[in-house]
Structures are given as structure tokens and as C-alpha cells.
Amino acid sequence: MARPRKRVALLALLVGVSVSASAQTVQLVPESSASWGLRNVLAPFSVIFVGPSYWYGERTLKVDTTPPGAQLDLFYVRANFQKRYEQAQAPVTIALPTRIEAGPRDAVTVRAYLEGYKVQEATVPVSSRQDTVQLDLSPLPNALKAVSSSYFAGRGSLSLFTTQLPEVRLQNREGGFTIVLDETAGTPELASTLESVKNPYINAVSTQQLGEDLLVRVDTTPLAQSEKVELRSRQGEDAARTLHEFAIDLVRPEDGANMVLRAQAALARLERRDVVGCAGVFDDALRASLNREALTRALVPHGAFTDPYLRAVMKRLGEISAEGAVTLEDGTRLNPAAPLELAAAMSQASEVKGYLALLRAFARELDGPERAPETLRGLVAPELDASAFGASLKGAEAKERSCRGQ
Numbered sequence: 001m002a003r004p005r006k007r008v009a010l011l012a013l014l015v016g017v018s019v020s021a022s023a024q025t026v027q028l029v030p031e032s033s034a035s036w037g038l039r040n041v042l043a044p045f046s047v048i049f050v051g052p053s054y055w056y057g058e059r060t061l062k063v064d065t066t067p068p069g070a071q072l073d074l075f076y077v078r079a080n081f082q083k084r085y086e087q088a089q090a091p092v093t094i095a096l097p098t099r100i101e102a103g104p105r106d107a108v109t110v111r112a113y114l115e116g117y118k119v120q121e122a123t124v125p126v127s128s129r130q131d132t133v134q135l136d137l138s139p140l141p142n143a144l145k146a147v148s149s150s151y152f153a154g155r156g157s158l159s160l161f162t163t164q165l166p167e168v169r170l171q172n173r174e175g176g177f178t179i180v181l182d183e184t185a186g187t188p189e190l191a192s193t194l195e196s197v198k199n200p201y202i203n204a205v206s207t208q209q210l211g212e213d214l215l216v217r218v219d220t221t222p223l224a225q226s227e228k229v230e231l232r233s234r235q236g237e238d239a240a241r242t243l244h245e246f247a248i249d250l251v252r253p254e255d256g257a258n259m260v261l262r263a264q265a266a267l268a269r270l271e272r273r274d275v276v277g278c279a280g281v282f283d284d285a286l287r288a289s290l291n292r293e294a295l296t297r298a299l300v301p302h303g304a305f306t307d308p309y310l311r312a313v314m315k316r317l318g319e320i321s322a323e324g325a326v327t328l329e330d331g332t333r334l335n336p337a338a339p340l341e342l343a344a345a346m347s348q349a350s351e352v353k354g355y356l357a358l359l360r361a362f363a364r365e366l367d368g369p370e371r372a373p374e375t376l377r378g379l380v381a382p383e384l385d386a387s388a389f390g391a392s393l394k395g396a397e398a399k400e401r402s403c404r405g406q
Contacts, residue, residue, distance in 0.1 A: 007146060025093045028076050030083040034103030040092050042295060055100040061124060063110055063133045064091040070114040079140075090135075102126040114183035115209045117142055142166055142184040143350075144214055145243055147205065149197045152306050153259045155367050156201030156250040157231070158218060159382070161243040168246055170233065173236025176203075179216040179248065186214055195204060196385025198306045199374060201229060201250040221249070227252050236303035238394040240293065249305060266365035267312055274361035275354035278403035283357035285396035286380075294383050299349035306379060314345055317358050336370060 030190040039075055063072060076084040076096075094108065106126040111120045117137035124130050134356055146161040158165070160179065167182040184209050197205040201224040203338040208215045220229070236245040276285065287295070301307040318324050318336035325333040328351045334341040349355055363375035384392075 002170045017216055018097070024088060025095055026074060026086050026088045027095045028074055028086055028108065029095065030076055030078065030099045033097065033101040034078065034106060041059065041363070042149060056098055059096040059098050059102075059251045060095060061094040061108060061131055062091070063088075063094060063112075063113070063135070065112050065120075065135045067114065067117075067137065067138055070112040070117070073111040073113075075109040075111070075194065077107050077109060078103055096126055099127050110135070110139060113211055116143075118125050118183070119212055121241070138161050139187040140183050140212060141183065142183060144184055144186055144207070144216075146188060146383065147190065147193055147216075148382040149186070149199045149202055149205075150306070150382040151201065151367075151374045152309070152378050153262060153370070153375070154252055155259065155268055156224065157305070157382075158197070158205070158250075159245050159247040160216065161238055161241070161245055163243060165235075166232070166246055166370045167246045170248070172231070172232065174224070176217065176219040177248075179218065179246075181216065181246075182216040183212045185209070193385075196387065197376070198386065200224075200371065202310070214347070218248075221322065224250055226242060227339055229253075234303065234305075236299060240300075242298050245302070262366060263309055263312070266362055269365050270313075270316050270320065270358060270361055275317065275320070275357045278400050279361075280354060281403040282355055282396045282400035284362075285399040286356050286392060287350070288382070289392040289395055290381055295350040295380060298380050298382055299346070299355075301346055306341075310349070310359075310379065311342065311360055312347060313362050314342060314349065314352070314355065317352070317354055318345075326354070335346035 035144055065072075070090045070104060072088045072090055072092060074086045074088060074094060075082055090112065096102070097106075098109065104127060105260045107123050108126060109121065109123045111119060111121045117394045120135040120137055122133050122135060124133060142162050142164040144160060144162050148159045148161075150157045150159075159169055160181070162181065162184060168186060169180040169182070171178045171180065194205050195208065197275045201221055202218060204219040208217065208391065230253055232249045232251055234247050234249065236247065237243070238245055273279070277376055299310060301310070314326065315336045317326050318334075321327070323333075324337060325335045326345055327333050328345075328348060330351070334345045336342040336345050345352055359379050360372070360376055363372040363379065367375045368371075373393055374386065376382065377386060377391070381389050381392075
């Protein structure tokens, strides 16, 4: 029986060493003691009531947080003046001067912060008997859940989707701009998404948690900088996902009227051959390759600057279709010339046959063959990164070529 007992004792010793090794102790003792005062006179007499350890014993303060692992700012304050500052990670034990060395107005302030949580703070007088601080961190009230970008007719756009209506500050800087979302946390799934958020005006997007605020850093392209694009903000809602949208549009100065004229000319050039025959095969293939819910969110009017153009393309589809009506996948026919039926068609735009094919033709006429894929992505799949959408587009075009025997 001796050997098992030895093994148990050894295990207990190892566990004890591990626990003590993981404990962190931070020295938060000012370089000088507090000035001599009445406490020094009364301390020898008061030990009868409080014991000698109160005045002369080791003084420590144990700090922990929930969740654990928060970063801590530790301040030693004497008469409203900071005497020492340290940083640590919870849990931590703070070594303080003895009470006889501390003044009556000496205190320790602990400030805890953890990504995704509100900053919590506590102050403990050094002369008190409190020897532990437990800070329960509360999640930030808002979170950035998704980011998307689009490009359309010389206008770039960046949309941020949050769980609550955000308070936003926009800061211009050299080579781009920064969006500050107050009391907002990032989410782990954003990391991979941000790498693909690009368009002809946006080169890169990154986020940084700074205390309770989330900084969204946007680097613009040389094209955007040479054209001196203006930033215009708007807000909307993503009803399907119950998210709030904050969008920044990057617009060339005084380009509004020119864009409308270009769009009208592009619409006039759209013909029936853009949606029938093998173009219809492309339409079906592209629709099948895209996430239906995401496609619906992109096409349903939601306050974006592209909404009028999407409606205009739907009306044009009706004009070039038989009997002036568009057809849904279930066979329902709607006349976009009638306002109520146009609204019904737009609410089910992801199901309208030929609509995606006509949007492709519209993108080509508007922005040319080189930028048409990015324009089309911005219209039908802004949540999808360019490479993934490019694969879907190539697959649909391959089926179209096969239909034509190419």
C-alpha cells in the first residue's frame, strides 16, 4: 500500500506546483510610503482591537473576472494622484503596502476589459479589510454580425450589419477612412469574411476592438483616391435576419445625374434575346448555385441606392416578355407595369425567371464586360466573396455555352 500512497502524494504535489505556478502576483507598491500621520500614533493602541496583522501584516488583493482572462489595468491612487500603474491578466494577486505604510486616502482601482464585453471598474481602499475583487463582465449590447460590399455604375458600397441600431462615428484618414461603432463587439465568423470584402473602390477592410468600441478600418484603392470619391452614409434594416444596416456609399462627385442617364441608356439596350433560349439556361443555373435566402435579401428592396435600378430592370423584363408579364418559378404571372404587381414581383424577385439573366445584360451594358461580374455580384450576391461568386458565374456560363453547342 505504500507505493499508491506515494503516487497520490506526488500527484498532489505536482498539482499544487501547477496551480501555484499559474498564479500571477503583481507588485503595486508606491516608491514611497504615505506621510507620517495620526494613524502612526494610534496604530499601537488600536492593535488591541484590530490585531497587529491589520496594520503590519502583508496586504494583498486577489482579483478575478467572469469570464476569466480579462486584461486588467491596475492603478494605485493616493489623494487623487496616481502613484503606480501596472497591467495584468485575471486572475491576479496584487501585493500592496502594509496599512501602516498607506495613507487614509490610498486606494486601488481595478479596470477590466475583455473583447466583446463592457469595461468594468472597482475601487478598493487600501485601509479596508476587503481582500478580493470579483468583476462580472457584461456582454456589449451590440455586435457586428456581417459585412458586405458592392459596386454599381461607378459607385462602391460597404454595408455593416449589427444586432442593434449602432451609434457611428466616421473618421477620414489618409488612404481611406475608419468607422467607429460604439459599444459594439466583433464576431469570430467575421475574420474570414473581411478578407474578401473588396470592390473597385475598396481595397481592404479590417476590424480592431478598442475597449468597448469596434473600429472598422477601410483602405480605399488608388482609383477611389484619384477620383476623390465622397462618403455618403445611410441606414436600413435586414428584416429577414432582424439586423440593422449601416452603409457607406463611395460616390464620385457630381456623378448622380450622369449615372441615371447611363442607366437609362443601358436599360433601353436590353432585348428579349438577353433572357430567352440559352440565356434562360444561364438564368436557371445561376439561381440554383446561389443561396436562395441570400439572393432574396439582395433583390428585395431594402433602402439601398440600387433599389430603383432593380425595379427598373424588372419593369424592362415585363416590357420585353410575352404579354408584358414576368413569370415566377411556380407559373404565376405578374405585370410589372402595374404598381401593385411590380411590388409583388420585387418581393419575389429571386423566383422571377429571366431576371438574373437580364441583370447580367444590364451590368454589361452599364459597366462594360470587365467590371460586369463585380457589378452583377453587387446586385445579386453582395454577401458572397468575389471568388465564390466568380465560380458560380463561370459554372452558369459553362452551361449556357453547352446549350449553344460551344
